[in-house]
Amino acid sequence: MKPRDLAIYVFLATAWGLSFLVVLKVVAAFGWVGAVTIRAFIASFTLFALARLMRRRLDFGAGWKPFLIVGATTVAGQLIGLSYATPLIGTATAAILVASIPLFSMLISHVWGLERIGATGLAGLLLGVVGILLLVGFPAVPVTTSFVVGCAAALAACFSAAFGSNYASHRLRGEGPFEVTIGSFLFGGIITLPLLLVIPVPAIPSATDFLYLLISGCVMSATTYVLYFQLVASIGATRAISVEFVVTVVAVFVGAVVLDEPLSAIQFVGAAVIISGCALVLGFVPWRVRRLAQTPIPHQDGVP
Template sequence: MKPAEFAAYMFLAVAWGLSFLLVLHAVAAFGWVGAVTLRCFIASLTLLIIARVARRKLDFSAGWKAFAVVGATTVAGQLVGLSYATPIIGTAMAAILVASIPLFSMLIGQLWGLERISAQSLIGMILGFSGIVILVGFPAVPFTAAFALGCSACLLGCICAAFGSNYASRHLRGSGAWEITIGSFLAGGLMTLPLLIVIPVPTTPGLSDFAYLFSLAIIMSALTYITYFRLVSLIGATKTISVEFVVTIIAVIVGAVALDEPFSVIQAIGALVIIAGCALVLGLYPKRRTAQLLAPDITCERDF
């Protein structure tokens, strides 16, 4: 992974880790449907305005169908699942389920022949998910019908995210990150808009509520998804989605600092396990220089 790609990867981790806090505020003020719908439209419109001001040429020749599929899955499906589930099951359980996205992505990518999963990447995925369980733990809440529904919604959103990312990698390879982000968010907003008739905005939002919503839409949707889809095209869907492991670490740290949630030694160990797993998936460990061991003279000449 190149330095620029790693910087983009860490930007996604920090932004999406902080987004857990903003999602709770936005859902409380706008409802889970309103928060997703408005978030989609604001993100899409913001990027269109920036592109127009910057005179950036946009190419949507890939067709509405491809953007609609990504909008229905990676955007609408994922955001609806998380927005509905997080207030019900809590950020801890939501974080555990979100960590399953790279695993689903790995399986879909393998089935579609998009990526060849190495033994090292597979071990990294297992380590990353194990670290999530150690880091977050399972919340001590009663298992009710609402809790089960929330977990199911969150898990469905995770599957949608993994499917949409691989679909974009396969069918929108020739489209730019700006086009994919604008098109998918516009499609996602249009798909969730009719649900406002059934589930309207519950209260009259205040100025601070709109501040949370716009931050969520512009910084943690528009900018992050451009970065995200760009990384998918550069390093593949599975490696890009492995950022969800680091997202959980950031979310736990934010919870400990901003919400006074406890952070134990066991959780610190879990964070280290997650980092080790991500390093395996991303190939950050130095590889053995087989060529140098077999032909040192030739390798030395190449180095100079």
């Protein structure tokens, strides 16, 4: 990995890992619907303005439907699910569940005929399922209805993200990172906007709350997604998506140390099992690393 790619990789892992902490702040101030809707519009408009300042030509030649589908899944589905779930189950548990995205991605890719799951990948998927069961079934906190619902929402968000990533890689491969991010976040915001009539912003946010919202939209959405697309184009989608492992480590550390969130010993085992399963699915195992390193890297653009 080139130094520039490594720097992007580390930045993405840090920014997305810390984003769980920001999500808690933004959801508390704007509600879980408002947090996603306003964040999506901020990300889309920020990148559009930046493109104009850079005199960058934007070409949405793929039409509006692919951007609508990616916006509905990767933006609306993923962010709504995680924004709703994180306050219920905590940042650490939510982050560990996010590590299941590569598992869902590989499964969807196999069903669509984009990739085949071999024996190693199948073993990884089974390990991932076992890890999720350990994580959800043996928490350090009481298993309440809200905890179960929160876990279900987080898993639905992860599946939605994996679906959108595969769809974008297939249908928006020829689009640039600015176009994919602007289009998907714009449609994601439009889709969630009507929900504000049902789940409005709970109170008038403070200046600090708006600062967290700007960080969420400008840094942890607009900037990170564009950099992620560049990383995919440089090192390939399979290697790039492995950043989710490091994101989980950062977020769990933040949840356990900064927020003092409890995790049971069995949940730590579940986290290790999930990450091991993902490593098998993605081929990050000793007997396949050399073959993976020798594989030509295709140019792909997708949404994580």
